[in-house]
Amino acid sequence: MQQLTLSVFQPGVLISLAVIGVGLALLLRWTLQGREVDRRVIFAFIFVSVATPVLFPITFEVKATPIAKALFEKIESLPEGTKVMISYDFDPAMAPEVLPMANAVVRHCFQKNHKLVFIAIWATGQSLLNQTLQQVVAVEFPEKQQGIDWCNLGYKAGNEGVMNVIVTNLKKMFPTDVNSTPLEQIEILEGIQSCRDFALIVSLGGGQPGPKEWILYVGDPGNVPIGAGTAAVSAPQLYAYYPKQLIGLLGGVKGAAEYEFELMQKYERFKSVDAPGIRMMGPQTLAHVVIIAFIMLGNVAYLRTRRKKGGAA
Amino acid sequence: MKRQIPLVLVLIFGLFMVIQYFIPHESSEWIYEYLLDWITIIGVFALVLGIWSLFKVNYDKISQRKPDRGYSLVLLISLFATMFFGFFAKVDGSWGLHFSTADGLQSYMYRHAYEYIIRPIQSTIFSLLAFFIASAAYRAFRARNVLASLLLAAALIVMLRFNPYLGPLGDYISEAANWLLNVPNLAAKRAIVIGIGLGMVATALKVILGIERSYMGKG
Numbered sequence: 031m032q033q034l035t036l037s038v039f040q041p042g043v044l045i046s047l048a049v050i051g052v053g054l055a056l057l058l059r060w061t062l063q064g065r066e067v068d069r070r071v072i073f074a075f076i077f078v079s080v081a082t083p084v085l086f087p088i089t090f091e092v093k094a095t096p097i098a099k100a101l102f103e104k105i106e107s108l109p110e111g112t113k114v115m116i117s118y119d120f121d122p123a124m125a126p127e128v129l130p131m132a133n134a135v136v137r138h139c140f141q142k143n144h145k146l147v148f149i150a151i152w153a154t155g156q157s158l159l160n161q162t163l164q165q166v167v168a169v170e171f172p173e174k175q176q177g178i179d180w181c182n183l184g185y186k187a188g189n190e191g192v193m194n195v196i197v198t199n200l201k202k203m204f205p206t207d208v209n210s211t212p213l214e215q216i217e218i219l220e221g222i223q224s225c226r227d228f229a230l231i232v233s234l235g236g237g238q239p240g241p242k243e244w245i246l247y248v249g250d251p252g253n254v255p256i257g258a259g260t261a262a263v264s265a266p267q268l269y270a271y272y273p274k275q276l277i278g279l280l281g282g283v284k285g286a287a288e289y290e291f292e293l294m295q296k297y298e299r300f301k302s303v304d305a306p307g308i309r310m311m312g313p314q315t316l317a318h319v320v321i322i323a324f325i326m327l328g329n330v331a332y333l334r335t336r337r338k339k340g341g342a343a
Numbered sequence: 344m345k346r347q348i349p350l351v352l353v354l355i356f357g358l359f360m361v362i363q364y365f366i367p368h369e370s371s372e373w374i375y376e377y378l379l380d381w382i383t384i385i386g387v388f389a390l391v392l393g394i395w396s397l398f399k400v401n402y403d404k405i406s407q408r409k410p411d412r413g414y415s416l417v418l419l420i421s422l423f424a425t426m427f428f429g430f431f432a433k434v435d436g437s438w439g440l441h442f443s444t445a446d447g448l449q450s451y452m453y454r455h456a457y458e459y460i461i462r463p464i465q466s467t468i469f470s471l472l473a474f475f476i477a478s479a480a481y482r483a484f485r486a487r488n489v490l491a492s493l494l495l496a497a498a499l500i501v502m503l504r505f506n507p508y509l510g511p512l513g514d515y516i517s518e519a520a521n522w523l524l525n526v527p528n529l530a531a532k533r534a535i536v537i538g539i540g541l542g543m544v545a546t547a548l549k550v551i552l553g554i555e556r557s558y559m560g561k562g
Contacts, residue, residue: 074473
């Protein structure tokens with residue numbers, strides 16, 4: 031089954047293809063004439079291929095891959111009121127890829143009435159977590175109460191050291207939440223001694239520490255299921271842990287789009303919310319087309335040069 | 344003694360950390376957590392040392408009027424301004440110490456430094472990658488020999504799997520890409536991970552047994 035489908039008869043698709051097609055045809059002619067393509071021309075093409083679908087949006091239908099669907103199904107299958115930990119381990123550089131999946135996972139968990147405990151192992155994760163709380167939780171789930179339905183334990187310095195401790199003792203690293211409320215006074219944390227008491231931990235990030243460290247320091251020793259969302263560049267490294275040590279993985283913009291699409295298919299209310307993952311598939315796909323075209327042009331130029339050299343010899 | 348005491352300490356703590364992993368007892372976990380506290384404390388000292396080193400290198404550059412000292416000045420101003428707004432905030436009209444509190448994290452300057460400086464800078468640098476990848480792909484991804492051709496074909500298939508413009512051909516490409524990711528990629532990745540793991544064990548043993556001593560510096 032094809033994972034992505036789109037109707038070609040959309041203004042965005044037609045304009046993008048026309049602009050890029052004409053440009054690439056001209057470049058092919060240059061290449062056949064033996065002229066090297068200047069890198070500024072390549073930069074201009076990438077700019078156009080990303081900007082055009084932003085100005086003329088392209089809509090896709092995205093089917094989830096088994097690895098992304100596994101995370102969706104896991105959250106779907108947990109009984110109501112299950113306690114889930116979500117760790118924001120990323121920075122603004124990764125945010126365009128990882129924040130949409132973070133928001134989608136939070137939406138899904140709250141839709142299923144799970145209880146969420148947020149933490150950040152990256153200093154930059156704290157502010158991005160606030161963004162989710164302000165733009166998703168406060169707006170779409172105003173009935174969810176801090177301390178009862180969710181709590182924010184904030185950022186803790188120490189990287190893998192933090193994970194090493196919270197796998198056996200959560201309070202030791204997080205004696206209070208971000209509002210300085212002692213953990214004992216937070217209702218949602220009743221009965222939670224360590225990470226082992228969570229039914230699922232979702233690590234969102236693509237660097238170190240990130241999902242891999244959550245698997246090594248918490249998932250494996252604590253026997254806790256770990257799900258992950260990561261930037262596209264880090265995704266292939268995590269495939270090795272799926273499906274036993276990593277129950278599911280969302281990789282890059284595509285992973286975010288897959289999760290958003292699954293959410294829309296399952297729950298009517300999410301059809302009207304913003305889906306940046308799906309929206310960003312247009313610019314990403316077109317940029318891929320341009321990169322592929324340039325690789326082919328590069329090879330045409332290379333084969334031409336080689337043939338010329340062979341002929342001369 | 345100067346060399347022997349660190350070697351003995353490394354041997355004792357190294358062996359303890361190996362053995363405690365296999366002892367699922369409360370006392371073992373307590374000692375382990377106690378040692379992790381030490382790591383945090385040492386980490387804090389390392390941070391202070393790092394900030395001092397950063398300050399000294401850049402201060403020397405400015406005081407000796409070296410070229411590009413302007414960048415050092417910007418770095419030092421940014422460093423101390425961020426630190427200041429991390430510790431102090433204006434809450435209810437008055438300035439005070441609000442380090443790592445909810446008020447401190449939500450303070451105007453701290454939040455805006457993140458939202459309007461760090462965030463756009465990081466996003467810009469990361470997004471520039473797309474331009475460089477395209478340019479590098481054009482110049483480097485060439486079918487020079489069999490291995491390069493295989494790499495080229497694999498890269499094209501994996502990139503095309505995201506592409507809906509291919510119509511029904513997309514199904515086959517998607518299947519081929521999934522096979523590439525799940526079979527050769529996974530096999531190579533697992534081999535690398537296991538290899539790195541074995542290498543780490545060997546290095547750790549060399550350090551614990553005192554064969555590898557470069558961490559103590561010269562002398």
